Amino acid sequence: MAYTTFESEISVRPDDIDMNNHVHNARYLDYVLAARYDQMRSCYGMSMEQFIERGLGWVVNTCFIQFKRPLAMGDTLRVRTCIGDVGSTHAKVDFQILKKSNGKLAADGYFDYTLINAATGRAEKLPQDVIDMYSI
Amino acid sequence: MAYTTFESEISVRPDDIDMNNHVHNARYLDYVLAARYDQMRSCYGMSMEQFIERGLGWVVNTCFIQFKRPLAMGDTLRVRTCIGDVGSTHAKVDFQILKKSNGKLAADGYFDYTLINAATGRAEKLPQDVIDMYSI
Amino acid sequence: MAYTTFESEISVRPDDIDMNNHVHNARYLDYVLAARYDQMRSCYGMSMEQFIERGLGWVVNTCFIQFKRPLAMGDTLRVRTCIGDVGSTHAKVDFQILKKSNGKLAADGYFDYTLINAATGRAEKLPQDVIDMYSI
Amino acid sequence: MAYTTFESEISVRPDDIDMNNHVHNARYLDYVLAARYDQMRSCYGMSMEQFIERGLGWVVNTCFIQFKRPLAMGDTLRVRTCIGDVGSTHAKVDFQILKKSNGKLAADGYFDYTLINAATGRAEKLPQDVIDMYSI
Numbered sequence: 001m002a003y004t005t006f007e008s009e010i011s012v013r014p015d016d017i018d019m020n021n022h023v024h025n026a027r028y029l030d031y032v033l034a035a036r037y038d039q040m041r042s043c044y045g046m047s048m049e050q051f052i053e054r055g056l057g058w059v060v061n062t063c064f065i066q067f068k069r070p071l072a073m074g075d076t077l078r079v080r081t082c083i084g085d086v087g088s089t090h091a092k093v094d095f096q097i098l099k100k101s102n103g104k105l106a107a108d109g110y111f112d113y114t115l116i117n118a119a120t121g122r123a124e125k126l127p128q129d130v131i132d133m134y135s136i
Numbered sequence: 137m138a139y140t141t142f143e144s145e146i147s148v149r150p151d152d153i154d155m156n157n158h159v160h161n162a163r164y165l166d167y168v169l170a171a172r173y174d175q176m177r178s179c180y181g182m183s184m185e186q187f188i189e190r191g192l193g194w195v196v197n198t199c200f201i202q203f204k205r206p207l208a209m210g211d212t213l214r215v216r217t218c219i220g221d222v223g224s225t226h227a228k229v230d231f232q233i234l235k236k237s238n239g240k241l242a243a244d245g246y247f248d249y250t251l252i253n254a255a256t257g258r259a260e261k262l263p264q265d266v267i268d269m270y271s272i
Numbered sequence: 273m274a275y276t277t278f279e280s281e282i283s284v285r286p287d288d289i290d291m292n293n294h295v296h297n298a299r300y301l302d303y304v305l306a307a308r309y310d311q312m313r314s315c316y317g318m319s320m321e322q323f324i325e326r327g328l329g330w331v332v333n334t335c336f337i338q339f340k341r342p343l344a345m346g347d348t349l350r351v352r353t354c355i356g357d358v359g360s361t362h363a364k365v366d367f368q369i370l371k372k373s374n375g376k377l378a379a380d381g382y383f384d385y386t387l388i389n390a391a392t393g394r395a396e397k398l399p400q401d402v403i404d405m406y407s408i
Numbered sequence: 409m410a411y412t413t414f415e416s417e418i419s420v421r422p423d424d425i426d427m428n429n430h431v432h433n434a435r436y437l438d439y440v441l442a443a444r445y446d447q448m449r450s451c452y453g454m455s456m457e458q459f460i461e462r463g464l465g466w467v468v469n470t471c472f473i474q475f476k477r478p479l480a481m482g483d484t485l486r487v488r489t490c491i492g493d494v495g496s497t498h499a500k501v502d503f504q505i506l507k508k509s510n511g512k513l514a515a516d517g518y519f520d521y522t523l524i525n526a527a528t529g530r531a532e533k534l535p536q537d538v539i540d541m542y543s544i
Contacts (some may be wrong), residue, residue, distance in 0.1 A: 011281075012539040014309050014320075015302040017155040017164060019209070024151060025441075030287040033433075037286050039344075048286075049345070059478075065471045068485050070529075073155070073309075073321070121478075134487050146421075150445050150456075151438040161332050162298040162303075168424040169297075172483075173422050184422075185481070197299050199337045204330075206393075209445075209457070259344075288425040291481070296423060311528060347426070 003083040004136050006043040009100065012075045023071035025046040028107050032095045035079035044056065044133050056124060058113040061090065065109040069099065076100040083134050089123040090114045091134060106112075139219040140272050142179040143170040145236065148211045159207035164243050165199065168231045171215035180269050195251040197226065201245035204236065212236040216231060221268050225259040226250045229269060246247075275355040278315040278406050280307040281372065286337065295343035300379050301335065304367045307351035308383075316405050328396060330385040333362065339380035348372040355406050361395040362386045363406060368385045411491040412544050414451040416443040417508065420483045431479035432498065436515050437471065440503045443487035444519075452541050464532060466521040475519035477507065483507040491542050497531040498522045499542060 010031050018024035041047035051057060067110065078100050084092040090112055097107045110134045144214060145171035146167050154160035185270045200260065214236050220228040221254040226248055277390060282303050290296035313319035343349065350372050356364040362384055369379040389396045398406075410453065418439050426432035449455035459465060485505050490502040498520055505515045525532045 013302060013306045014158060015154070015305060018151070019153040019155070019157050020465065021155050025438040025471065026151060029434040029437070031284060033283045033287060059428075060475055062475070063433065063471070063473045067468055067470070092417065149438060149442045151441060156329065161335065162301040163300040165301070166421060169423060170421045193292065196339055198339070199297065199335070201335045203332055203334070287426070287432060290423070291425040291427070291429050293427050298423060
């Protein structure tokens with residue numbers, strides 16, 4: 001099964017820059033999070049808010065990032081994400097962050113998300129409509 | 137009416153440092169917020185969590201900061217706050233941030249907080265026990 | 273003397289949202305900073321990087337913010353800034369943050385910046401070309 | 409070769425809390441970074457500042473985190489790090505974040521750091537005194 005890759009554009013903000021004059025490592029997680037929010041709403045047809053309305057939530061259980069090239073002030077990024085795997089209670093999302101100006105890879109990796117019941121905090125089986133929605 | 141000044145110690149974290157190798161301006165708000173949370177619980181006897189349990193919340197309506205001396209990696213701060221004024225639906229909190237190593241003033245200013253009803257988001261009259269609690 | 277108001281569009285990122293489900297207070301400073309960087313480069317014709325190349329820097333000496341309406345996930349902002357006053361070693365910048373969807377004011381206030389010599393950290397007289405550049 | 413595990417205590421700040429009322433995922437990277445800065449100085453005998461003075465720097469090339477239990481407002485953490493492996497131009501650091509109140513594991517994983525020449529940005533062979541310093 002091949003899943004579709006979607007892309008969001010994000011601009012580096014001055015407060016993302018750290019003492020080394022590059023984007024702070026932790027902000028890469030925020031860029032991927034921002035891209036997922038954007039793509040859930042505009043590409044998958046079910047926004048994070050809609051998951052919350054159904055009493056569901058996604059929490060990260062694992063995160064893996066490879067930092068390839070530093071990002072700097074003024075950079076615009078293309079953040080690509082793609083479902084890597086869907087399990088009974090989780091979904092793995094592969095990502096790539098590219099520098100828009102030269103198309104070069106700045107970072108890649110994956111986030112593995114567990115679907116939870118917002119009331120109990122426990123893992124919840126992915127409803128069939130969510131599986132279908134993510135199978136594009 | 138003179139109010140008591142309380143103090144909390146906070147250490148600069150590496151992620152607080154910006155591209156100029158100093159603590160990022162916006163983090164000063166976080167230091168004051170952290171000091172207030174600490175002092176609400178341990179000095180005033182009513183934690184933010186307890187306000188929330190009562191269906192109340194504090195939101196900042198105005199913030200004023202004077203940056204006097206830069207803060208750097210490795211600095212420990214003494215964050216002093218003191219009630220400056222209590223009105224019918226708000227409380228003004230004066231603050232000072234001092235560098236622990238030399239006692240010098242790094243920043244001062246105030247936050248004016250409005251008490252809100254968490255359900256409606258509207259301003260709420262300060263209950264008498266809150267006024268009493270803050271009158272120390 | 274009337275100065276021109278410039279505007280930059282900024283989208284709220286998920287990591288800007290705090291425990292109250294609104295944009296965290298401190299992030300408003302980051303939005304204004306981001307707008308200034310953008311406008312220095314594209315509207316005033318002298319980017320922050322160019323100040324740095326000349327051995328100069330701008331540091332905030334005072335910040336004043338009035339929070340009018342909360343900002344939330346999914347909001348896009350119009351951040352307007354305008355020179356309020358230019359002194360011998362400082363420039364005051366007035367700002368307004370509007371919610372794009374309804375044009376309503378979310379926050380306003382000002383930042384007062386001191387021009388510094390990057391090598392010494394001391395206040396520096398504004399060069400004439402900078403005064404001219406800012407007099408639009 | 410067995411390396412020593414060191415521990416630093418870090419308190420959650422209110423601005424670390426996200427819209428789900430837990431510590432935001434990206435802040436775990438900041439906690440490990442803060443622990444490493446602390447331990448480089450006080451346990452290994454060579455602070456990040458001293459690396460910088462020698463024209464060296466450490467950059468993260470890979471980061472892996474498993475989130476085990478959420479962290480919340482008011483939590484204090486014990487951040488343990490331990491050298492996992494030292495290569496010719498890199499050092500892998502294993503970490504564990506424990507909740508102080510109950511000793512339970514909140515997250516674990518590793519950071520792989522490349523030593524770079526600050527002037528060129530290129531990978532640099534670990535000097536023998538650094539290898540020795542890290543071999544405790």
